[in-house]
Amino acid sequence: MSVTFEVKAELRGDLGKGASRRLRRAGKVPAILYGGGQDPLPLVLEQLSIDLQLQNEAIYSHVLTLNLGDRTESVVLRDLQRHPFKPTVLHLDFMRVSADRKLRVHVPLHFANGETAPGVKNQGGAVSHALIDIEIACLPKDLPEFVTVDLGPLNLGETIHLSGIVLPAGVELAEHVVPGSDQDAIVAGIYHAQEGTDDTAATPAAE
Secondary structure, three states, X not given: OOOOOEEEOEEOOOOOHHHHHHHHHOOEEEEEEEEOOEXXXXXXXXXXXXXXXXXXXXXXXXXXXXXXXXXXXXXXXXEEEEOOOOOOEEEEEEEEOOOOOXXXXXXXXXXXXXOOOHHHHOOOEEEEEOOOEEEEEEOHHHOOOOEEEEOOOOOOOOEEEHHHOOOOOOOEEXXXXXXXXXXXXXXXXXXXXXXXXXXXXXOOOOO
């Protein structure tokens, strides 16, 4: 992983909804650190700093260094809560990681060779994305920044399912998926243009 992230945080004293609202008015974001067999720690971060870091999608699929002043923790960003209609982060959840314990995290999907796939180039179809990320399990050292889905072989009307994704070494789907089962969701496909276009999920996934 070529990108590194350091997130600065402080221990949070005041708890409760009222305290959280005061923090947000002051340009700060409440957060929680949990996992690793230790007690949860309430934290507070600078809104501007974390907003800038969240603009890089890689932060969602990297082991982060959480700087707590006199010590650091290796963590992943497990979840975040956004304001329903404002571009504001309301709360973040960080989870401690250990080098010898597998993580379960969501990583983004990057789609390759869609424009040159026979179904698009020769048969007049359009790519439709049904999923934009997947949940994987792996050791921290094997955590990929993203997973690439090769659309190059697809003809018109063909799809790629979860079971057909080629994962990096040491990485597996978080849940075992039997090919052809109800859990084997469609990831992407090539359809007639009126059925769905790139960056849409008009065609229902097999979930």
